[in-house]
Amino acid sequence: MIKVRGLSKRFGRRSVLKDINFELNSGKVAILGYNGAGKSTLAKVIAGILRPTEGEVKVFGKDPSTSPDARKRIGIATHNPMLYGELTVRENLKFYAKIYGKQRKIEELAERFGFSDYLDTKVNELSRGYLQRVSLAKAIINDPELLILDEITSGLDLAVKKKVLDVAESFTGTLLFTTHNLEEAKICDTFIVLRNGRLVYSGNSFEDALEVLNEVS
Amino acid sequence: MKFLELAKKDLRLELKNKSNISLMLLFSLTAAFLFNASITEPGRIFSPLLLIIFFLTGMLGYSASFLREYDSGTIEGLKASPLTPQEIIAGKMVFNLFLMLAVQTFIFPICYALFDVEGNFALAFTAFAICNGALSVTITSLSPLLSHSRAREMLLPVMLFPVIFPLINSTVMIVNAALEGFIDFERILFVVAYTGIISSLSMITADRVV
Numbered sequence: 001m002i003k004v005r006g007l008s009k010r011f012g013r014r015s016v017l018k019d020i021n022f023e024l025n026s027g028k029v030a031i032l033g034y035n036g037a038g039k040s041t042l043a044k045v046i047a048g049i050l051r052p053t054e055g056e057v058k059v060f061g062k063d064p065s066t067s068p069d070a071r072k073r074i075g076i077a078t079h080n081p082m083l084y085g086e087l088t089v090r091e092n093l094k095f096y097a098k099i100y101g102k103q104r105k106i107e108e109l110a111e112r113f114g115f116s117d118y119l120d121t122k123v124n125e126l127s128r129g130y131l132q133r134v135s136l137a138k139a140i141i142n143d144p145e146l147l148i149l150d151e152i153t154s155g156l157d158l159a160v161k162k163k164v165l166d167v168a169e170s171f172t173g174t175l176l177f178t179t180h181n182l183e184e185a186k187i188c189d190t191f192i193v194l195r196n197g198r199l200v201y202s203g204n205s206f207e208d209a210l211e212v213l214n215e216v217s
Numbered sequence: 218m219k220f221l222e223l224a225k226k227d228l229r230l231e232l233k234n235k236s237n238i239s240l241m242l243l244f245s246l247t248a249a250f251l252f253n254a255s256i257t258e259p260g261r262i263f264s265p266l267l268l269i270i271f272f273l274t275g276m277l278g279y280s281a282s283f284l285r286e287y288d289s290g291t292i293e294g295l296k297a298s299p300l301t302p303q304e305i306i307a308g309k310m311v312f313n314l315f316l317m318l319a320v321q322t323f324i325f326p327i328c329y330a331l332f333d334v335e336g337n338f339a340l341a342f343t344a345f346a347i348c349n350g351a352l353s354v355t356i357t358s359l360s361p362l363l364s365h366s367r368a369r370e371m372l373l374p375v376m377l378f379p380v381i382f383p384l385i386n387s388t389v390m391i392v393n394a395a396l397e398g399f400i401d402f403e404r405i406l407f408v409v410a411y412t413g414i415i416s417s418l419s420m421i422t423a424d425r426v427v
Contacts, residue, residue, distance in 0.1 A: 049293050076297050082290060083291070083294070084291055085289065091226075096298070098219070099222050099299065099300055101219070
């Protein structure tokens with residue numbers, strides 16, 4: 001499902017990802033690493049938002065940065081909600097549903113994520129917690145086969161965090177979950193650890209990933 | 218036709234905050250009244266003045282719809298979606314054409330009356346709309362090139378003026394001919410071809426630019 005070969009990403013002279021190689025088929029995958037390790041950049045490259053500087057990324061056999069078909073099957077939620085502040089929650093979700101070519105019932109999503117009362121509220125009037133709920137609803141509006149959650153729980157209260165983790169846990173497709181919080185990573189069955197843009201661990205043992213992460217620090 | 222959804226979304230945003238349209242209208246009206254008060258025969262400068270107004274307001278308004286996506290981070294949502302970079306540019310072009318037509322519909326008759334212009338109004342309006350549309354498409358095509366620059370507000374006029382100059386020059390001739398009741402097909406063809414070339418180049422490079 002995801003093939004990453006010799007992936008490097010530079011912003012100007014700053015090298016953020018260096019020669020990353022891994023292959024994932026399905027399941028729940030946690031990308032772990034400290035600040036500046038390159039987790040978010042890796043997530044954005046896999047989502048097709050950023051292009052690799054070197055190497056290649058294939059998702060569903062296609063380069064996500066150039067293939068709309070691949071992107072159609074991916075959902076992403078990051079700490080940047082990617083929503084239009086002046087539009088209401090309903091207008092934002094309708095817009096994304098239309099560009100993904102999906103006929104989703106916005107009310108159903110709102111009920112599932114607990115923001116039914118805020119459907120006609122402008123996005124820039126929402127609290128951070130509700131903003132992330134809407135962002136998560138936006139990420140799954142296209143019924144993705146690959147869901148990428150990038151640091152989405154940071155700064156959220158426990159109730160919202162639980163909601164996000166419930167969604168992540170119950171997601172039946174492939175989940176890519178970047179987080180600082182090691183407890184949250186326990187919902188995953190595969191772990192990738194990044195250090196200064198390099199992949200230092202890839203495997204199924206949480207304990208080993210933790211050990212490598214601690215070596216890093 | 219997903220790009221139309223993007224244009225509709227921009228239109229909905231514009232109807233809510235009215236930032237671009239009010240800025241463009243305010244600037245246009247101020248310039249029109251100032252020039253009218255200070256020039257003895259304003260009818261003679263009708264077409265070049267309108268062009269200056271639309272060039273400057275266009276730089277402010279047409280590029281804003283693009284740059285707003287970058288500033289708010291919503292460009293990432295568009296890039297992660299199945300929209301292609303070409304569809305993103307096309308959506309912005311449609312919205313800006315609408316914006317241009319809305320401002321022209323309001324400003325053109327005011328300037329026409331204010332400057333005491335004599336000539337064929339309908340023909341001049343149509344000719345100006347064609348050229349103004351070309352201006353809008355060209356500015357929209359070039360806006361993403363500057364989206365990553367920190368000094369984009371300064372760079373925009375510097376970069377746009379040499380590219381747009383052939384359009385401005387031709388438009389003055391086309392509108393003057395239209396006021397006299399003639400259609401300058403040769404120059405209209407040039408404007409359309411020039412715009413086609415610029416927008417095609419923009420579409421070809423869109424993958425690397427947006």
